[in-house]
Amino acid sequence: MLRLFKIAVRNLSRYKRRTFLTSSLIAIGVMFVLVFIAASGSFKYIMIGQITDSMLGHLQVHKRGYVASIDSLPLTLNLSAKAEKTLEKTMEDIPEIEAFSPRIKFGGMFSNFIETTNIRVNGVYPEKEIATVPLFLSRIKQGEKSIKEGEILIPELLANGMKTKVGDTVVVIATNQDGSVNGKQFIIGGIIESVTGPGGRDGYMHIKDAMEVLRMEKMEISEVAIRLKNFGKLHAVNDRLDEMLSKELKEQGKPIFDVRTWEKLSPFYNVARMIDVMTFFIKLMLIAIVLVSIMNVMIMAVFERIREIGTISAIGTLPKKILSLFLIEGFSLGVFGAVVGNILALGVIFLINLVKITFNFGRQSGLVLSPSLNSGDILWISAIVIIVSVAAALQPAFKASRMEPVEALRHV
Amino acid sequence: MSLVYAEDLTKVYSLGEIKVEALKSVSFEIEPASFISFIGPSGSGKTTLLNLIGCLDKPTSGKLEVSDVNTSDLTRKEAAAFRGKNLGFIFQDFNLIPVLTVYENVEYPLLIVQNVPAEERKNRIISLLETVGMIDQKDKYPDQISGGQKQRVAVARALVTNPKLVLADEPTANLDSKTAFMVIDIMQQMKDEFGVTFIFSTHDPKIVREVETVYTLQDGILVGQTAGKGGRHA
Numbered sequence: 001m002l003r004l005f006k007i008a009v010r011n012l013s014r015y016k017r018r019t020f021l022t023s024s025l026i027a028i029g030v031m032f033v034l035v036f037i038a039a040s041g042s043f044k045y046i047m048i049g050q051i052t053d054s055m056l057g058h059l060q061v062h063k064r065g066y067v068a069s070i071d072s073l074p075l076t077l078n079l080s081a082k083a084e085k086t087l088e089k090t091m092e093d094i095p096e097i098e099a100f101s102p103r104i105k106f107g108g109m110f111s112n113f114i115e116t117t118n119i120r121v122n123g124v125y126p127e128k129e130i131a132t133v134p135l136f137l138s139r140i141k142q143g144e145k146s147i148k149e150g151e152i153l154i155p156e157l158l159a160n161g162m163k164t165k166v167g168d169t170v171v172v173i174a175t176n177q178d179g180s181v182n183g184k185q186f187i188i189g190g191i192i193e194s195v196t197g198p199g200g201r202d203g204y205m206h207i208k209d210a211m212e213v214l215r216m217e218k219m220e221i222s223e224v225a226i227r228l229k230n231f232g233k234l235h236a237v238n239d240r241l242d243e244m245l246s247k248e249l250k251e252q253g254k255p256i257f258d259v260r261t262w263e264k265l266s267p268f269y270n271v272a273r274m275i276d277v278m279t280f281f282i283k284l285m286l287i288a289i290v291l292v293s294i295m296n297v298m299i300m301a302v303f304e305r306i307r308e309i310g311t312i313s314a315i316g317t318l319p320k321k322i323l324s325l326f327l328i329e330g331f332s333l334g335v336f337g338a339v340v341g342n343i344l345a346l347g348v349i350f351l352i353n354l355v356k357i358t359f360n361f362g363r364q365s366g367l368v369l370s371p372s373l374n375s376g377d378i379l380w381i382s383a384i385v386i387i388v389s390v391a392a393a394l395q396p397a398f399k400a401s402r403m404e405p406v407e408a409l410r411h412v
Numbered sequence: 413m414s415l416v417y418a419e420d421l422t423k424v425y426s427l428g429e430i431k432v433e434a435l436k437s438v439s440f441e442i443e444p445a446s447f448i449s450f451i452g453p454s455g456s457g458k459t460t461l462l463n464l465i466g467c468l469d470k471p472t473s474g475k476l477e478v479s480d481v482n483t484s485d486l487t488r489k490e491a492a493a494f495r496g497k498n499l500g501f502i503f504q505d506f507n508l509i510p511v512l513t514v515y516e517n518v519e520y521p522l523l524i525v526q527n528v529p530a531e532e533r534k535n536r537i538i539s540l541l542e543t544v545g546m547i548d549q550k551d552k553y554p555d556q557i558s559g560g561q562k563q564r565v566a567v568a569r570a571l572v573t574n575p576k577l578v579l580a581d582e583p584t585a586n587l588d589s590k591t592a593f594m595v596i597d598i599m600q601q602m603k604d605e606f607g608v609t610f611i612f613s614t615h616d617p618k619i620v621r622e623v624e625t626v627y628t629l630q631d632g633i634l635v636g637q638t639a640g641k642g643g644r645h646a
Contacts, residue, residue: 003523003524004524007509007511007512010511010512011511013511014510014511307505307507308507308509308510310507311501311503311507311509312509312520312524313492314466314468314495314501315495315496315500315501315520315521315525315569315570316492316493316494316495316496316497316499316521316525316526316573317492317496317524317525318489318492318493318496318525319488319489319492321524404468404469405468406463406468406469409468409503409507
């Protein structure tokens, strides 16, 4: 086998220019695909990071049925204090959970005493919220970067529309579970911007204030946002938590809790999916490049070496060894192209990181693109290139191995 | 026992609707350790006959046994294995593998075809390269040596597997007289030393003069069998 490799490599070096051009084409293809994967991956993870670290958290737990009616923020589907205790206890047994933040969410009216509009309010524990969504404070554009009792953070467009500013007194009015209406005065503590750009009606206040507005005597939670120590374990933790919580049943025998990853809660998951689909099509293009290049070279190689094939066949080389010889040539071209492409890609990625390319996402500007490759990407792309190279060489190699020696020797 | 036994050997080629009879009921026997030549004008069927004996092609009808094996029944794979084990080939155009050195060309059948152990392989190659006078050129590539040298390497490659039979198609056609005689001498020496049978297809009178038996083919028919100078000396 080693000798077949030696012969194959020498055959490739016999046509230096052709081998160089083909392997260069493969190498450049590999480089572009890897750089695209690294850059789009970086963009995707920055985007996911912005969504999860500013607002959603990695996982969320609701009472079953809440998410289906999330637009109306139904207070009747809040988790009871007992259920919340059960949830907290369960989370204590999962070491991968870094932090969690219980939230009371409700819809209400926001008045500056002249005009009134609607608002979605999130009542949170400030420390827990910041620990769970660490970019939260960076969204506060005006005012102190904190949530104090008696204060409310209001969304930017709402502040503009209602001509209110930090320090103004406003009233938040809401209907509680019993149907009675209650209001409370707040000082505008800060103006907060949405993660994804203009829009959004989410304001924030301390959870105790939310309880007061809703006249809650006992704590009831709309959702619990969870942050993991390692985002890569998202699905594993989701499954584990879901399994553990599925044992908690309502009186009717149905599960109380509903555990969801950020993917099932944010429309931006579809953008992330689109990036994955684009990457898939880029990989398909690479496969096409490799397939056409190698097949072209190997067809030429077989055509140019018909007499040689006749000779080695005449002196007793078995058809499978002739097949192997040409497959090894395709394999070697693929390996060479993949190795050079990987080196080039690592070089380009190093340069991109050195230059520090920045971009804007939503309201966030100056995000630094920091592409990186993991060994899985490198191995996966290399494996694709090598397998496709061998597959592309298969037809010409098979043709060579099936050649009649007497006709091959007659070839001029 | 004959090394090659042919009875009513016929080969018909189909060129579209036209059928060409390259060999017509040819029968002969060749004993081991013979030095034989098939002669005849172009198109007489010499190369076709050599191809059949060399298991490179199959007869349309008739019986052909080489080393007691009915070669007509061999599959493609069996034929390749049979050639690798029993036959050696010398071609008019030398047909050395251009990416291998002289040494590696001779080594090729032992390594790729017969899988002979390294030590034995080396001994056989060195010995044969010394015999054909190419030991000094062993590290050169085919494009770095002359035509005569290439044919000597081809002779060494054909003999390195210790074949019972070597088939040589116009082996001296591309060589000058001096080199041709040198190559013929080497082949005679191999035949005498190792009992290898050589069958030539040739126009070259230099070979015809040296062989033991000359078979003459004309229009696919075996029209004569005469003893050569080699035969007289034998």
